[in-house]
Amino acid sequence: MTSSLQAALDPRSIAVIGASENPDKIGGRPLLYLSQFGFRGEVWPVNPRRDEVQGRRTVPRLSALSRAPELAIIAVPGEAAVAALDECAEIGVKVAIMMASGFGETADPAARAAERAMVARARARGLRMIGPNSQGLANFGTGAVASFSSMFLEVEPRDGPVGIVSQSGAMSVVPYGLLRGRGIGVRHTHATGNDADVTVCELAAAVAADPGLKLLLLYLESIPDPHHLAEAAAIARARGLPIVALKSGRTAAGQAAAQSHTGALANEDRLVDAFLEQHGIWRARDTTDLVAAAELYLKGWRPAGRRMVAISNSGATCVMAADAASQAGLDLAPLEEGTQARLRAILPSFAATRNPVDITAALMTNSALFSQILPVIAEDPSADAFLVGVPVAGRAYAVDDFGRDTAAFAQATGKPVVIVAPQELVAAPFRSRGLPVFSGEGEAVRALAQFIAHHERMAAAGERTPHPAPSSPSASPAPRLLDEAESLALLARAGIPVVRHRLCRTADEAVAAAAGIGGPVAVKGCSAGVAHKSELGLVHLGVDGEAAVRAAFEACRAGLAGAGHPFAGAIVAAMARGRRELMLGAHRDPFFGPVVVVGDGGKYVEAMPDVAVLLPPFSEAQVRRALDGLRLAPLIAGVRGEPPLAIEPYLAAAVAVGRLMVERPAIASLDVNPMMIGTAPGECLALDAVVFEEGSAP
Template identity: 90%
Template sequence: MTASLQAALDPSAIAVIGASENPDKIGGRPLLYLSRFGFRGEVWPVNPRRDEVQGRRTVPHLSALSRAPDLAIIAVPGEAAVAALDECAEIGVKVAIMMASGFGETADPEAKAAERAMVARARARGLRMIGPNSQGLANFGTGAVASFSSMFLEVEPQDGPVGIVSQSGAMSVVPYGLLRGRGIGVRHAHATGNDADVTVCELAAAVAADPGLRLLLLYLESIPDPHHLAQAAAIARDRGLPIVALKAGRTAAGQAAARSHTGALANEDRLVDAFLEQHGIWRAQDTTDLVAAAELYLKGWRPEGRRMVAISNSGATCVMAADAASTAGLDLAPLGDETQARLRAILPSFAATRNPVDITAALMTNSALFSQILPVIAEDPSADAFLVGVPVAGRAYAVDDFGRDTAAFAAATGKPVVIVAPQELVAAPFRSRGLPVFSGEGEAVRALHQFIAHHERIAAAGGRPPPPAPPPPSEAALRLLDEAESLALLARAGVPVVRHRRCRTADEAVAAAETIGGPVAVKGCSAEVAHKSELGLVHLGVSGEEAVRAAFEACRAGLAKAGHAPTGVIVAAMARGRRELVLGAHRDPFFGPVVVVGDGGTYVEAMPDVALLLPPFTQAEVRRALGRLRIAPLIAGVRGEAPWAIEPYLAAAVAVGELMTMEPRIASLDVNPMLVGTEPGDCLALDAVVFGDGLPSP
């Protein structure tokens, strides 16, 4: 599908339906831009009431054209826009941008239905649509600026290595303005609007293939088709193109606002985090964060580690840089002994040489200190990235030399360098030489951390295939497997389960208890009960024939009292371990299979400490996910306790992910508790519940 979008990004001919003489109207702005920004193809204004618009001859309707344009801009409202889209489909237009509003972004069910119907008609005839409610597309590489944004009049465009794809019109151009204000050229600035047909994810995949891009920025209010976004990420990884995404709607209030803005369905935010991380996409927190590290990405550096060296003529800058690095997770490793000795031979005796390196105010009387120490630090193998801070300088300082020497230092090391220089007088010599400049230590370190951590994420995601589109929801009724069926299903998938037996009679229960060896657990079993404890259907530590018979009858009576049909009684071994964990999974309508790992037991809903993973994933990824939870210190062992034998649990999580991928009839499963201990054999699923559609009856 993404190949068809090249007609929108690089069209040979564009028709403007509703073309206006007034360049400040929606139908006039694209005509102005196509002339001003060098579009080399044909432009055909469509206006039945004028013979000429902005110096171009018009046609009264599309059918009067000698051939179908690749791209049509629909700049008329309401029913006229719907009719224009149908006409585009009739004559063979490849892509249409519908700028009209009042469709799926509203709360009106009839408007939503009209949107779905017109998309279906267009797709049936091979027409792709961007919008409705779209501000338009802008490709400054080809001059195909099919947009009505006023930003391009306020901030002069310049083709460059950055692309922006957004569901929001404003957020397609706000980052553009911020980047242009920093002298960075932008090639793509696209707004998809309602995503009724072409989604922000699909357009991102098409833009990611542009060989001229070195950074792709996304603004998302929902992720309507994760498989296309995964495809975009795979294309970008193959090309070495970082993707930074601002996904709004982290909170319930934000999700409600997003629905009213674009009509988008909200995605569960933890799933969004898991998905973006899995595919090597960095998630920005706000608009400033979206563009904060742009210069770092565009330098082409490839970070090799997290060890940062801070260099400044201010002790305060050194301290604040150290605090910021510690908060961000960057390591201020000491410079090597030989490096420190060489620095002490250059700097005053009261200077700090360990890391941070404090040049002190001696820089005022000897500006050459910069050029003398930087080559020394460049040779130290314990540094992966650098922060150079010059908070204050003036007439007595050779600030141009500082910029020259630092640029030479960055070129010599090939490692990331950020500059902290709040004074424009000081910042200018660094910025003019292409170095990333920030006004404060915190923002510089956060950008550096993002850049380093993002490359780690991209490396971890390398080689991951894009997932298939989730299958449509099944119409079959969901059915609960009873505990015995659920445990059997998991055992076949490779999950270790407790020794157990389903028993139909009290005599079978007694025989099972004798075989398993007491004491045992006796539990009621029914395909109508997901939670047994509340009904008194769980009896633990049962010993002896009489007690087993009594527990069996109590389970049967409890099920009968609650009106549930029994499928037997489970007799299971009692197991001991260190901790009860949870292992669950469900099928998300957008992201497909989702696996839940983390702390379990009775209070898992009240005090959740879990992480989400999207298959396929590895045991190493499960381990990293557990490492971010509150229980992480317990896994390694505390206060002299032995560490948990967690490997069987990791393998079980991978097995559940594979099961959910291979068996689409499973809607959800819950293994709680799953016991872990200090020995591999301690890892056992003690109880399980599986829901499915179309699963076979017992």
């Protein structure tokens, strides 16, 4: 962590510019919190009109201090805030939190320009800035609560193992409130606002280094600097710290709202998914989802697989748990026969013992059944995680014993356990012993599935070295289009199978090429000025015989001349056989770097896209998993008696495209469509390719 961000999270001295006597004003709230929550460093209120504020002596301006504070809170508006930031830079403040609004989050070009200018002046003098439009930072581990949020008055803080870093002020404290309502302590809750200088990603990297954290939650409206988020993820993985991120702006409407909120740049949503998965970060769907599995993360469990055992005194709970597990991708594997025999010796003859295990209503007359079956199930090797459901219980049930026995069971197995108990009197004995309690089967299973899948994702991310994202987006000059012959040659050199073909400059060459290939051929006009040839009548398929080849060649020449494009020749290619046209695409994103697209191909790919996004480097197994999530997947596997497609060469080709994009940064984009796939390995061929390359002379 840089010393400046250390000063943001754990400052030794803080100045409040615009300090107010009124603790309900923006300039008064941080002073109240610094006193109330035990900040042990020096605090200097700055107010030219008062000698004392909230019992502390003031100074009229920062320059009146004998030394520069490490952190300054700027709680004045407009031009006064800009002047205060300049003064902070002048006297050597390390970090300033600017709470003023009306800058880059607005649509006013002048306000945005003012934001850029003041950041440039600050950075030139070594000052880092949080904001503008920031609610502030709060570290309850040190008492450095430099925030004006009212949430900390409504919900009592407690230091704990969770950190929250957010671009939004509200979303820095809403998860805090939800977690505190469940008894979970929160150490960090920070809001970066406009991210004009210090971004949510850079601050996340600093917070991830805190050894006291067991869970880091992020709220993102954009990913302004993926390289810092990648750094945060690497720091977190190295110490087993899970990161769960809620990235809003999934839709065009949400992206437009983000623009007006924090001035965020909208990142293409599929790229966000791919980037977060690549770096082992779990993406939450909404605020509830962001905190849903918190208790599981904090237990320190390390799941070993996806097999779940459900245990309940209710048949309905067993059925609903089985449904939820199937939908969430968890496996209800049968318990071993020896385990089932031991359970049958304990439970009534009508009880289910295979999995789920239904204790039945017999639990009402014999509460000891719970303590008797749990040790038996604990020894079964077929289970990686457990759901215990007690939907209804009351006076006749020893619910405190249930909580005690389940806690001992969880301790003995060291495996994740979730509890379903909608009644508070039943939930309390489990919750008091630190077990994750949920009100419904679906909620519990989804949290468990997330927890397991997230650890799989973190492990997979740790096994590869991602290609570094650009440190900042940059505009490149317009790239030039390679003609099809150049594009196919480039792919062939990269190890991608391409159709047998020849570039012909004359009609005689075309006739000779067709004769050499044999049988009907494809004849296509070739020009560096044309990306899509069909629209200009430049593609002739099934051409057979000398006269037909000559006619197709001359038609290509005339078509390009009529459209005003240079004629590089005509490609004569074999007619490839196969059963499905797929596509491979790639481009260089200004934020995320190389991006590869895999999926269904053909001429309707833009109208009916069925594709997935990958960020290199990736493996063939990852390409297969991406294809498995597409509508195309059943067709690859084979339907109505058809044999499966021989997809392995396509997987290797996708990996080769990713490697090419990493190793050859001049390639701006490429499009391989169609790539014909058949049922035999040799029936995987790139039939057409479009490559744009930067820095090449026309």
